[in-house]
Amino acid sequence: MNEHKAHTKSIETISTANNNSNNNIALQIDEEAEKKEILRRYRKLLKSIKRKITPEERKNIRKAFDLAVKAHANIRRKSGEPYIYHPIAVAQICAEEMGLGDTSIICALLHDTVEDTDITLQDIEKLFGKKISTIINGLTKISNVLDNNKSIQAENFRKVLLAMAEDVRVILIKIADRLHNMRTLEHMSREQQIKIASETLFLYAPLAHRLGLNSIKTELEDLGLKYTNPEAYNEIAEKLKETEEERKKYINKFIQPVKKALEEKGFKFRIFGRPKSIYSIHNKMAKKHVTFEEIYDIFAIRIVIDSEPENEKSDCWEVYSIVTDIYHPYPDRLRDWISTPKSNGYESLHTTVMGPEGKWVEVQIRTTRMDELAEKGYAAHWKYKEASQERESRLEEWLRKVREALENPDSDALEFIDDFKLNLFSDEIYVFTPKGDMKTLPAGATALDFAFEIHTKIGEHAIGAKVNQKLVPLSHVLQSGDQVEILTSTKQKPSEDWLKFVVTARAKSKIKAALKEQRKKVAEEGKEVMKRKLQKLDIPFESDIINEMISFFKLPNVMELYYRVAVGNIDLPELKSFKKYKESKHKKSTVENNEKIETLVTRTRGKGDLLVIGDKMEQLDYKLSPCCNPIPGDDVFGFITTDEGIKIHRVNCPNAIHLLSHYAYRVVKAKWVNEHLLSFLAGIKVKGIDKLGLVNEITKVISNEHQVNMRSIKFDTEDGLFDGEIMVYVHDTKHLNRLIKNLKKVEGVTSVYRMDGVES
Ligand code: MN
Numbered sequence: 001m002n003e004h005k006a007h008t009k010s011i012e013t014i015s016t017a018n019n020n021s022n023n024n025i026a027l028q029i030d031e032e033a034e035k036k037e038i039l040r041r042y043r044k045l046l047k048s049i050k051r052k053i054t055p056e057e058r059k060n061i062r063k064a065f066d067l068a069v070k071a072h073a074n075i076r077r078k079s080g081e082p083y084i085y086h087p088i089a090v091a092q093i094c095a096e097e098m099g100l101g102d103t104s105i106i107c108a109l110l111h112d113t114v115e116d117t118d119i120t121l122q123d124i125e126k127l128f129g130k131k132i133s134t135i136i137n138g139l140t141k142i143s144n145v146l147d148n149n150k151s152i153q154a155e156n157f158r159k160v161l162l163a164m165a166e167d168v169r170v171i172l173i174k175i176a177d178r179l180h181n182m183r184t185l186e187h188m189s190r191e192q193q194i195k196i197a198s199e200t201l202f203l204y205a206p207l208a209h210r211l212g213l214n215s216i217k218t219e220l221e222d223l224g225l226k227y228t229n230p231e232a233y234n235e236i237a238e239k240l241k242e243t244e245e246e247r248k249k250y251i252n253k254f255i256q257p258v259k260k261a262l263e264e265k266g267f268k269f270r271i272f273g274r275p276k277s278i279y280s281i282h283n284k285m286a287k288k289h290v291t292f293e294e295i296y297d298i299f300a301i302r303i304v305i306d307s308e309p310e311n312e313k314s315d316c317w318e319v320y321s322i323v324t325d326i327y328h329p330y331p332d333r334l335r336d337w338i339s340t341p342k343s344n345g346y347e348s349l350h351t352t353v354m355g356p357e358g359k360w361v362e363v364q365i366r367t368t369r370m371d372e373l374a375e376k377g378y379a380a381h382w383k384y385k386e387a388s389q390e391r392e393s394r395l396e397e398w399l400r401k402v403r404e405a406l407e408n409p410d411s412d413a414l415e416f417i418d419d420f421k422l423n424l425f426s427d428e429i430y431v432f433t434p435k436g437d438m439k440t441l442p443a444g445a446t447a448l449d450f451a452f453e454i455h456t457k458i459g460e461h462a463i464g465a466k467v468n469q470k471l472v473p474l475s476h477v478l479q480s481g482d483q484v485e486i487l488t489s490t491k492q493k494p495s496e497d498w499l500k501f502v503v504t505a506r507a508k509s510k511i512k513a514a515l516k517e518q519r520k521k522v523a524e525e526g527k528e529v530m531k532r533k534l535q536k537l538d539i540p541f542e543s544d545i546i547n548e549m550i551s552f553f554k555l556p557n558v559m560e561l562y563y564r565v566a567v568g569n570i571d572l573p574e575l576k577s578f579k580k581y582k583e584s585k586h587k588k589s590t591v592e593n594n595e596k597i598e599t600l601v602t603r604t605r606g607k608g609d610l611l612v613i614g615d616k617m618e619q620l621d622y623k624l625s626p627c628c629n630p631i632p633g634d635d636v637f638g639f640i641t642t643d644e645g646i647k648i649h650r651v652n653c654p655n656a657i658h659l660l661s662h663y664a665y666r667v668v669k670a671k672w673v674n675e676h677l678l679s680f681l682a683g684i685k686v687k688g689i690d691k692l693g694l695v696n697e698i699t700k701v702i703s704n705e706h707q708v709n710m711r712s713i714k715f716d717t718e719d720g721l722f723d724g725e726i727m728v729y730v731h732d733t734k735h736l737n738r739l740i741k742n743l744k745k746v747e748g749v750t751s752v753y754r755m756d757g758v759e760s
């Protein structure tokens with residue numbers, strides 16, 4: 001059996017054929033009742049289609065449903081449910097939550113057939129035509145890449161994006177697929193949960209955001225957090241519940257006068273308070289190191305008005321004026337995304353005002369149309385076809401950029417992902433060409449980014465820019481509203497420095513490609529130089545020797561070696577030391593190997609049984625990663641590094657999502673056993689208001705805590721606020737959390753949290 005395949009299949013499928021435990025389930029199942037349930041779910045799906053469908057379309061959907069039922073018969077999900085529930089649920093999400101039409105529903109019903117069953121792409125094309133088989137092909141390609149490789153490997157990511165750029169429905173259905181898998185993630189193993197949830201946070205949530213699927217993005221993020229950091233998730237969820245009553249009261253108090261004023265003006269509207277997502281609250285807490293109680297915008301007030309298309313803008317501004325007559329606005333907190341919508345199509349007016357009891361409150365003003373587009377995104381546009389002409393062209397524009405960025409097969413794919421992702425999530429600015437055409441760029445973009453946006457040739461030859469008639473360097477950061485003119489010279493060439501200040505994926509990949517081209521030319525000269533030098537040293541010019549040299553000088557590839565020879569970085573003295581090493585290595589190699597094995601054995605034994613690693617749960621040599629300093633009790637995983645063996649990270653380590661999503665194939669399971677024998681170093685940050693005797697009290701709490709030893713304590717005071725770092729030895733997380741809890745009780749202390757890294 002293909003182990004790899006079986007492993008990844010477990011994301012969605014399990015076969016019933018030779019699996020005992022599942023046969024047991026199957027025996028207890030009432031097949032008649034199940035058939036009825038499948039039909040009930042199918043009818044519910046049909047009802048949720050927003051648009052009127054023709055009898056012809058209905059017939060095709062039925063045909064797809066029947067085919068999927070037959071193809072997935074006798075297969076069950078991990079939860080024990082019939083597999084067909086999954087494609088129906090995905091189709092339901094497409095119809096109900098994305099507002100997609102019959103083509104997408106048919107594709108969603110069939111999305112796993114080619115991948116998992118005997119049905120071929122040719123069958124699909126014969127039965128449903130070219131369009132649908134193209135989309136299914138895209139979906140199958142993506143799932144081959146994403147699911148079977150255990151991680152989003154760089155080169156494959158490009159293919160995913162290409163499939164997506166072909167037809168946006170491919171990615172919409174894939175997002176629906178992922179959403180349903182996230183909703184049913186509790187049935188998976190802990191390792192699978194962490195992997196799938198990390199990938200969701202890394203790729204799917206940003207994509208959903210980019211496509212304007214706001215409520216889906218929020219749900220993906222919340223579920224992602226729930227599985228990557230359950231503690232934090234539960235804590236916030238609980239606090240939101242605890243404070244719900246109080247919040248409702250406050251929201252009511254805020255809303256009353258606004259409601260009255262809007263009614264008097266004859267508006268038809270809905271006004272309500274919405275809590276922010278758990279994920280965004282968590283992010284804010286982590287970023288600003290504040291507690292839940294300290295976040296002032298736990299919720300926002302939303303006003304959604306009915307408005308005629310031609311009055312939308314003026315109506316929203318009238319509402320703004322009514323609200324700010326009642327509550328005073330915060331001067332710099334006005335965001336007008338109605339005059340200039342975000343490039344994912346988001347339109348709304350945001351302001352922050354001073355509400356009752358001296359609290360800042362965010363108010364969002366928009367029309368019913370804008371609200372629906374913001375929640376359902378791209379797909380909801382069929383309903384507002386005319387009004388969304390511009391919006392559609394913006395999405396088209398974005399897809400064009402994706403396609404373009406992918407065209408350059410030379411750029412480093414992994415770097416490309418990071419550049420690309422940066423662009424997925426960043427805020428935007430709007431700048432103008434000398435002729436007045438508007439260009440959208442990510443916030444922080446420089447004049448050079450703009451140059452590459454206009455044309456690759458202009459970027460490559462840029463020497464400076466005029467922003468609003470004033471001469472500025474290429475590194476000048478642009479602001480919304482700037483008018484930019486690029487100055488060029490035919491003699492100019494891209495340089496390494498440029499990479500330090502461009503931010504768009506496009507500029508980065510174009511510069512990298514040009515630099516690589518330059519390097520290649522230099523390297524070709526270097527190869528000739530190398531031949532001559534080796535001859536002098538009496539070393540043969542052979543590929544084995546060249547390869548040995550690459551690893552001796554710790555270089556990534558042969559081009560880099562030749563390049564360094566060409567620029568004189570590697571010269572005769574270096575080549576001589578290589579020769580020496582080569583001669584001595586030959587003698588020593590057998591002795592060394594024996595030594596290595598011995599030290600490995602003693603080190604492993606010396607460790608005691610602390611951490612078990614891998615599928616077989618063995619005791620292997622490892623290092624605790626300094627970026628998150630895991631201690632027993634932490635949810636951890638092992639990561640196989642290239643030169644330092646296995647490193648152990650916390651699942652909620654700041655680097656975890658990156659590692660798990662980029663390099664899942666290098667991740668190994670790890671689990672603590674026998675955890676009460678040793679102490680571990682952990683850092684605690686304490687903040688608060690300085691007062692006499694505070695340090696004393698804090699140290700008292702620590703020394704009262706049974707079996708905790710303090711290694712160091714450091715306090716800084718500024719303007720009556722103190723900021724302390726305490727290093728303690730603890731046994732496990734339980735122990736640490738109890739200490740943190742007790743420190744929080746000390747009068748004057750406002751926040752206590754565990755530090756991610758421990759600097760020693
Ligand atoms: Mn699926």
